[in-house]
Amino acid sequence: MKPTALITGASSGLGYEFARLYAANGYNLIVVARNEQKLQQLKEELSHVDVMVIPKDLSQPNAAQEIYQTVTDQQLHVHVLVNNAGFGLNGEFDKLALAEQQDMIQVNITALTDLSYLFLPEMKKLAKDSSHTGILNVASTAAFQPGPGMSVYYASKAYVLSFSEALHGELKGTGVHVTTLCPGATETNFFKAARGEKMKLASSAMSASVVAKQGFEGFMKKQGVVIPGRFNSVGAVAAKFLPRSLAASIAKNMNSAES
Numbered sequence: 001m002k003p004t005a006l007i008t009g010a011s012s013g014l015g016y017e018f019a020r021l022y023a024a025n026g027y028n029l030i031v032v033a034r035n036e037q038k039l040q041q042l043k044e045e046l047s048h049v050d051v052m053v054i055p056k057d058l059s060q061p062n063a064a065q066e067i068y069q070t071v072t073d074q075q076l077h078v079h080v081l082v083n084n085a086g087f088g089l090n091g092e093f094d095k096l097a098l099a100e101q102q103d104m105i106q107v108n109i110t111a112l113t114d115l116s117y118l119f120l121p122e123m124k125k126l127a128k129d130s131s132h133t134g135i136l137n138v139a140s141t142a143a144f145q146p147g148p149g150m151s152v153y154y155a156s157k158a159y160v161l162s163f164s165e166a167l168h169g170e171l172k173g174t175g176v177h178v179t180t181l182c183p184g185a186t187e188t189n190f191f192k193a194a195r196g197e198k199m200k201l202a203s204s205a206m207s208a209s210v211v212a213k214q215g216f217e218g219f220m221k222k223q224g225v226v227i228p229g230r231f232n233s234v235g236a237v238a239a240k241f242l243p244r245s246l247a248a249s250i251a252k253n254m255n256s257a258e259s
């Protein structure tokens, strides 16, 4: 029987590429996002595997529980959970709508945490018969420093990295593996969604297919943290050694052309 990967945010960008990769590597899929039409198109495109479409707004507090219920009602078993859905908002904290920033926390942090919690117990059982069982969480290079001009987004990704690294350590020996993918700038709808007209898209921006492939391969090799691209890896190391205030002012410059 084929293993199953549940991928959030599969309607575009990195999540769409993850869906193609997992399908190409023999996984059935459960795909989640708000845009049902795009998910149905994905299902048609990947007709060589079973694809279950779950349209869901992850900013709703009960979203993770409802997804879990739908999956268990269909007696499906999730071997791999890819917590990829997420978004950023560009702008100063007190000038952005509070409700939108709360939605961001709900999608980037709470849904990711809840889905991990709900699917983990069965993953531990499945891991006894499957060597690639686990969670692939999508953080960002934003996780490595504070980000003036996108403060809640950077903080949310710092949570994803810290939480995922802790789970990676906690689950050693259980057969359930946790990888954190920390992409830098990647060519997706992210910047449009963040309304970041002022953000400078780095010339080093990578394609979504390359970034997703590196995340997928890192997960298969049971790596803890994957940072795609030399530029991003060097930046992550630099952020560790620079004073936090200097790292923050570099991020501020990237998030606002006016700085």
Ligand SMILES: NC(=O)c1ccc[n+]([C@@H]2O[C@H](COP(=O)([O-])OP(=O)(O)OC[C@H]3O[C@@H](n4cnc5c(N)ncnc54)[C@H](OP(=O)(O)O)[C@@H]3O)[C@@H](O)[C@H]2O)c1
Pocket: 008, 009, 010, 011, 012, 013, 014, 015, 032, 033, 034, 035, 036, 056, 057, 058, 059, 084, 085, 086, 087, 088, 107, 138, 139, 140, 141, 182, 183, 184, 185, 186, 187, 188, 189, 190, 191, 193
């Ligand atoms: N692109 C970059 O430069 C970059 C860099 C570092 C990290 N990342 C991270 O990579 C992940 C994927 O983003 P992307 O770059 O591929 O951007 P994207 O093309 O905008 O994709 C974001 C995905 O998240 C889903 N999503 C957003 N809000 C949602 C909600 N409320 N409920 C359910 N699904 C929701 C979207 O689906 P619907 O709109 O259909 O709901 C979409 O499928 C995110 O976690 C992002 O933070 C991106």
